[in-house]
Amino acid sequence: MKYEKIDIKNKDSMDYAALYLYLLDDSPEIAIRERPMIVICPGGGYEFLSDREAEIVAMQYLAMGYHAAVLRYSVAPARYPTALLELGKAVATIREQAKEWHVSTDKIVISGFSAGGHLAANYGMFWNRTFLSEALEVNSDVLTPNGLILCYPVITSGEYAHEGSFRSLLGADYEEKKKELSLEFCVGEQVPRTFVWHTCEDGCVPVQNSLLLVNALVEHHIPTEFHLFEQGGHGMSIANRLTGSTEGSWTERAVAVWPQLVHAWMENWVCG
Numbered sequence: 001m002k003y004e005k006i007d008i009k010n011k012d013s014m015d016y017a018a019l020y021l022y023l024l025d026d027s028p029e030i031a032i033r034e035r036p037m038i039v040i041c042p043g044g045g046y047e048f049l050s051d052r053e054a055e056i057v058a059m060q061y062l063a064m065g066y067h068a069a070v071l072r073y074s075v076a077p078a079r080y081p082t083a084l085l086e087l088g089k090a091v092a093t094i095r096e097q098a099k100e101w102h103v104s105t106d107k108i109v110i111s112g113f114s115a116g117g118h119l120a121a122n123y124g125m126f127w128n129r130t131f132l133s134e135a136l137e138v139n140s141d142v143l144t145p146n147g148l149i150l151c152y153p154v155i156t157s158g159e160y161a162h163e164g165s166f167r168s169l170l171g172a173d174y175e176e177k178k179k180e181l182s183l184e185f186c187v188g189e190q191v192p193r194t195f196v197w198h199t200c201e202d203g204c205v206p207v208q209n210s211l212l213l214v215n216a217l218v219e220h221h222i223p224t225e226f227h228l229f230e231q232g233g234h235g236m237s238i239a240n241r242l243t244g245s246t247e248g249s250w251t252e253r254a255v256a257v258w259p260q261l262v263h264a265w266m267e268n269w270v271c272g
Contacts, residue, residue: 001025001062008089010135012082014074019090022058022068026102036107036270037067037094038149041087043114043235046075046168050235052243052250053113053151060238060259061111064266067103069094073119076168080181081131083169087123088132092142107270109147114205114235115165117153118183121213124148124194125186147269148194149262152205152234153213157182160208187216193223195265197258204234225265229255 006019024035038061042053049072058068071090073083091108098105112120124145126132133140154165157178166178179185194217198210207228217224232252237243239255 006090006093008071008086008093010082010085010089012074012078013086014078016072017074017086018072019093020055020058020070020072021101022055022062022070023101024062024065024067032065034098034102034104035065035067036109036266037069037101037103038109038111039069039071039087039090039094041071041073041110041112041116041119043112043116043152044075045162045165046083046115046118047164048075049073049116050113050237052235052237053116056243057111057113057238064259064263066266067101073116076171079171079173080169080177083119084122084126085132085135087119088127088136088143091123091127091145092136092138095142104270107146108144109149109266110145111149111151112153113151113237115154115162115169117150118155118165118169118181120148121150121153121155121183122181122186124191125183125188128190145192147192147266150194150196150210150213151258152198152202152236153196153209154205155183155209155213160206160212162205162209184212184216187213187220187222189220189222191217191220191222193269195225195262197227197229197255197261199229199232199234199236199252199255201231202234223269225261227258227261229258231255
């Protein structure tokens, strides 16, 4: 495996912003020459970046046979669209370096948790907007995401909002822009195939966030897989002892199957 740190900063980025790549070695003994890349956006309410939703998740994707990357994007006091531009630069860089890194250019997937799920979904809906391609000085085609994996995502700024995420993301522009970034209203044909999971017991980001999103995806005929688990609170990560939090157990046997479900979903269209 190769490990690299890539600069993805823009003029408003925080000093720590970077893309951390985990690349499986290309071997003459293995028939696979190019692999999907999954870019992980950890959660943290746009206030911090959760380590429980970063490298350990990348290891799950590596074990499936995919390349992985963790985006350490800028959070408060950085404001929108700083993190979105960082994600766009990450995707563009991966596609531009695909030959060297042995990445399948039509299989770049964005995986996000909680507020990172909002960032991932936001990108899946806004990647073709002119302001992104102009700011990054690239053609929109270079920015195309090929799939989304959304884990208990923040979606709505309405009745079921996680208000803190939107306030941290928007700052003084909260009232003016919160409706614009309520993503259940932003779904269109530009959104790639999507995998979503959530828990009924999530007391931080209500499950209605995912339900509103899935309803919009289905209405727009976006290929969608959705899993709703009965038990488990917010921030489950991979839901076993490897990501057990110092603040609580965060383990749930039923929820811990989600990486297997993602693997099957990926293989269905990667190799189907």
